[in-house]
Amino acid sequence: MVKILITGANGQLGRELQKQYKGKDVELIPTDVKDLDITDVKAVNKFVTEHKPDVIINCAAHTQVDKCEEQIDLAYKINAIGPKNLASAAYNIEAEIVQVSTDYVFNGEGNTELTEFDTPDPQTVYGRTKLDGENFVKTLNPKHYIVRTAWLYGDGNNFVKTMIKLSENHSELKVVDDQVGTPTSTVDLAKVIIKLLDDKNYGLFHCTCKGVCTWYDFAKEIFRLKNIDVNVIPCTTEEFPRPAKRPKYSVLRNYMLELTTGDITKQWQESLKDYIEDLHM
Ligand SMILES: NC(=O)c1ccc[n+]([C@@H]2O[C@H](COP(=O)([O-])OP(=O)(O)OC[C@H]3O[C@@H](n4cnc5c(N)ncnc54)[C@H](OP(=O)(O)O)[C@@H]3O)[C@@H](O)[C@H]2O)c1
Numbered sequence: 001m002v003k004i005l006i007t008g009a010n011g012q013l014g015r016e017l018q019k020q021y022k023g024k025d026v027e028l029i030p031t032d033v034k035d036l037d038i039t040d041v042k043a044v045n046k047f048v049t050e051h052k053p054d055v056i057i058n059c060a061a062h063t064q065v066d067k068c069e070e071q072i073d074l075a076y077k078i079n080a081i082g083p084k085n086l087a088s089a090a091y092n093i094e095a096e097i098v099q100v101s102t103d104y105v106f107n108g109e110g111n112t113e114l115t116e117f118d119t120p121d122p123q124t125v126y127g128r129t130k131l132d133g134e135n136f137v138k139t140l141n142p143k144h145y146i147v148r149t150a151w152l153y154g155d156g157n158n159f160v161k162t163m164i165k166l167s168e169n170h171s172e173l174k175v176v177d178d179q180v181g182t183p184t185s186t187v188d189l190a191k192v193i194i195k196l197l198d199d200k201n202y203g204l205f206h207c208t209c210k211g212v213c214t215w216y217d218f219a220k221e222i223f224r225l226k227n228i229d230v231n232v233i234p235c236t237t238e239e240f241p242r243p244a245k246r247p248k249y250s251v252l253r254n255y256m257l258e259l260t261t262g263d264i265t266k267q268w269q270e271s272l273k274d275y276i277e278d279l280h281m
Contacts, residue, residue, distance in 0.1 A: 005029045005053035007038050007086065008060025012154035013100060016186035017057060020194060029053060033060070038082030048089035055197060056090050057098040058083055061130070065104070066243040068126040079129035084136035087144065096143040096202075098193055103150035103181065103208075105131045108247020115255035116148075116204045124244040134204075145196050146204045147189070150252055151218070153275065154186030159215070160272070161281060163222050167230045177216035177234030180249045182208040185271035191264055192257065199261050206252040209268040221269060225276045 004021070008014050009030035021028055029051055036047050038060050048056070061079055062068055068075040083099050090097040104127035105120040122128040137144050153160045166173055184207070192207045213221070216234045223230055237246060257263040265271075 001025055001027050002055065003027045003029065003051070003053045005031065005048070005051060005056045007031055007036060007056065007058050007082075008033075011059050011061075011063075012152060012156035012158065013186050013189060014059035015155040016190040017059065017193065020187075020190045038086055039077040041081075041085045044085040044089050045092075048086075048093060048095070052093055053090075053095055055096045055098065056086050057100075057193065058086050059100060061100070062126070065124060065126045068129065069124065069243040072125050075125050075129045076132070079126070080132035080136060083133035084140060087137040087140040090143070091141040094143070096145070096197070097137055097141050098145045098147065098197070099133060099137040100189075100193075101134050101146055101148040102127065102130050103148060103247065103250035103252050105134070105148065106247060106250055108179075108250040111249050113251045113253035114206070115253050116206055117255070123247070126244060138204075143202060145193070145202060147193060147196070148204070148206050148252060149184050149189050150208050150250060151181045151183045152186060152189065153183065159183075159218065160222050160275065160279070163219050164226060164228070164279075164281060167223065167228050170230065172231040172233060173219065174233045174235040174239065175216040175219040176237055176240060176246075177214045178236050178248065179246050180212055180214055180251060181247070182210070182212055182251060183218050183268045183272060184208040184265075185275050187274065188265040188271055195261060195264060201261050203256060205256045206254045207257065207265065208252045208254065209265050209271050210263075211268045212251050213268065218272075221272060222276070225273055 010032040107121040
């Protein structure tokens, strides 16, 4: 039976992977920071040597993009050193590693879809540290799957829940309409990760749902699906200055999936509909 260590298991993706693996012929070892702090090299080596997983899926990350701009050391520790520790511990026992990454590795200044063959150029601490994490994993363990995603929502804090909560005490909401990307459900992402592992399809992959929209379009669709009557007003990035620069156009094309085992992700509106139907807040 395949033994899978999940780090950051209490996060959005970690929870979804546990759900999808339930009932399957695998032994899961779900851990979060209190069980296994991925930044602690000794703890990681000890845990991995003792438990001997066949696969490590690293779902742990410092995902608060704005906070990363101030918490630079912490961002490097969690997003770069953590994956380094896991990749090398996995290598020592010949295990595979899945590292999850982000559209923020690109500068987002173009206007065409970005494939795995495009050159990263991160503009934020979060993006830089996540790219360093990718590079450590690539260098330290040939049996790697690096999966970049974007605009992720699932069981945890995310844009969908924030919008719904805000609508409870606002009749009007301003939402940015000049950043383009693809909302992606953890359901689609977890399915792709499981398929990559089943197929032993190593390498770098983009994985978002299909289609594109702005945050404004995303918000409008959330309220339409939830039947919430709120006036959504489009605004510009300049009207909402944030510590971390946001990419203007960070549409990832799942090109490597298309060229290899096939792209099983859904259109973003379809996955959002499924998510909202199941959502209990
Ligand atoms: N969320 C997005 O929009 C988005 C977009 C693109 C890519 N991604 C990437 O997708 C992956 C999954 O994201 P997500 O949204 O599921 O993240 P998440 O919900 O923020 O979960 C991350 C988990 O990692 C844990 N963690 C933090 N530091 C740790 C440490 N030192 N050791 C072990 N665990 C630690 C967190 O615990 P605490 O909560 O206790 O800190 C949390 O449970 C990440 O690699 C992220 O960079 C996310």
